[in-house]
Amino acid sequence: MEFRLLGPVEARDGARRIAVSGTMMHTVLAALLLARGRVVSDGRLSELLWGWDPPATWNAQIYTYISRLRKLLGPKVDLVRRQPGYLLVADAARVDVVEFGRLERLGRRAMEERRWTQAAETLRQALDLWQGPALADVTPHLAEAELPQLEEERMSALEHRIEADLALGRHGQLTSELARLVGEFPVRERLRAQLMAALYRCGRQAEALRTFHEGREVLAEELGVGPGPDLTTAYQSLLSGELDNLPQPAPSLTSAVPAVSAPPVMIPPLPADFIGREREFDVLCRRLTSKEANGRAAFQPRRLLISGMPGVGKTALALRVAHAVADQFPDGLLYVQLRSDDGTVADCGEVLVTLLRALGATSENVLAPNGELARTEELVRRYRTRTAGRKLLILLDDAANELQLDPLLPDTTDSAVLVTSRNRLSAVPGSWTVALDPMETGESLDLLSVIAGGDRISAEPEAAHAVVEACGKLPLALRAAAARLAARPHWQMTRLARRLADPASRIEELRVSTLDVRQILSAALRQRPLSERDLICRLAVCAAGEFTAMAAAVLLRLPENAAEEFLERLVEASLLEAHGIDATGAPCYCFHPLLRLTAASLEDFPAEGELLRAG
Structure with a gap:
């Protein structure tokens, strides 16, 4: 399936042109395609079809247009009713607007890397997708909303393509094209600067200067402004004689685009010991x-x-x-x-x-x-x-x-x-x-092995499994345990396993340098509303294994529905795990072992009386 918007609005299935007829049908199809996967509301469709004066039956008419489009486009395209409007889904389709954007980005990137030949060819392919004025048969309301941006994107791609051709020394072929474009778009300073460059490089310095003066007059008459940086830089380059080494590309006249800095790369480095997933x-x-x-x-x-x-x-x-x-x-x-x-x-x-x-x-x-x-x-x-x-x-x-x-x-x-x-x-x-759930046992052992050393794992496999279980297979805890081993090469795995075996001290053992399991887990617990913290603490102290909402309701002295809503909020916040259902069909819940130990160890959670006073 192929859709064309850069010209008359068309839909094609292979070589067959689908008979979408009428301005209104074209407008609905174009609006849904231009939304690129977002829902177009009924109100927005009404504006694009009729402006501020829709008919009394506008809702029914939109429904009719959508129904007709479904029949015409067939099963390869989904027109989905999703409040407050409609969504077009056609993942396998080719849309010329999307393809134009992809080629334009590739061409711009090639220019940034000074691959001029590839840039010129790629941008030429992008511009060839235009079959005339875009959205040629839609309502004026849609054209007014969308056409200016599309036309600006086309002109930007055209100027970039000319820039690449100038860098390749094709000035002789460009002068007539640029003269026509400057006549059509007299206030686009970048095109005028490019025409000046092409004329100068063809030995036509007087015409290049006249092009500048004409542009200055047009800008003053039509916009009331003087020349901007592109025209001013080109003019100064002509006067200063900086282009004596032609036909080598001259940055001041052939580079209408400002210097492009390297794309931003803000992401932190990848952890060297990443394992699994x-x-x-x-x-x-x-x-x-x-x-x-x-x-x-x-x-x-x-x-x-x-x-x-x-x-x-x-x-x-x-x-x-x-x-x-x-x-x-x-x-x-x-x-x-x-x-x-x-x-x-x-x-x-x-x-x-x-x-x-x-x-x-x-x-x-x-x-x-x-x-x-x-x-x-x-x-x-x-x-x-x-x-x-x-x-x-x-x-x-x-x-x-x-x-x-x-x-x-x-x-x-x-x-x-x-x-x-x-x-x-x-x-x-x-x-x-x-x-993400905690890691599998094999991945957990691999993570220990990468940080602490594989020989220590293979020498004491049972102790290594005990450490993994004590850490609850949580990557943060496994890293802390492995880092302790790495910092203490004289320790045996069995020693760490014994220290982690006691639940009362386990959470304190999982701390080394900046890796502090208790600090990170307790920070997450403290972000819960004040009214929930005491409930979490009491639940963690008393609920060692799986439990239902009914059991939690008894423990917390809450109605069962209120207890279940509370537990589900904790599940959504990843502070509680949902573990299937019991024999009666009721959902079962449980804490991750380390999260439970952390919650139970927080002595500064407010007591029930304090909660009542805070309320």
């Missing part, structure tokens, strides 16, 4: 790259979530994935931590400023006219503008909730977002989640 790693990598690798249209936003309890290795897995797919994201790898070590949630404005500066924004770009930091809404707008059309991988580490994430998600599908969170963020639009 092969299945999750393969799935996440495929989800991030498969659509692009297969040349299919990327309709769905790539928003991948990694959830799990504290210390289970979410960030380590995310970093491994990010490093593995880095070459698929040529515009940069962004990283930001959304919570501090003590659990404090990062300020949204500060996070946006960090990301904007990584994307090239200056201090002035993040300030309001009064010199203060711009409002969050304005920072979000600038962030989404800078991420649009760029192929970025954005790693958002330790997200607190969906509200914190929403401003940080790009509007387009060009970028991918990888999120880690101990909470199960099921309300993030278009997301797909990998839930």
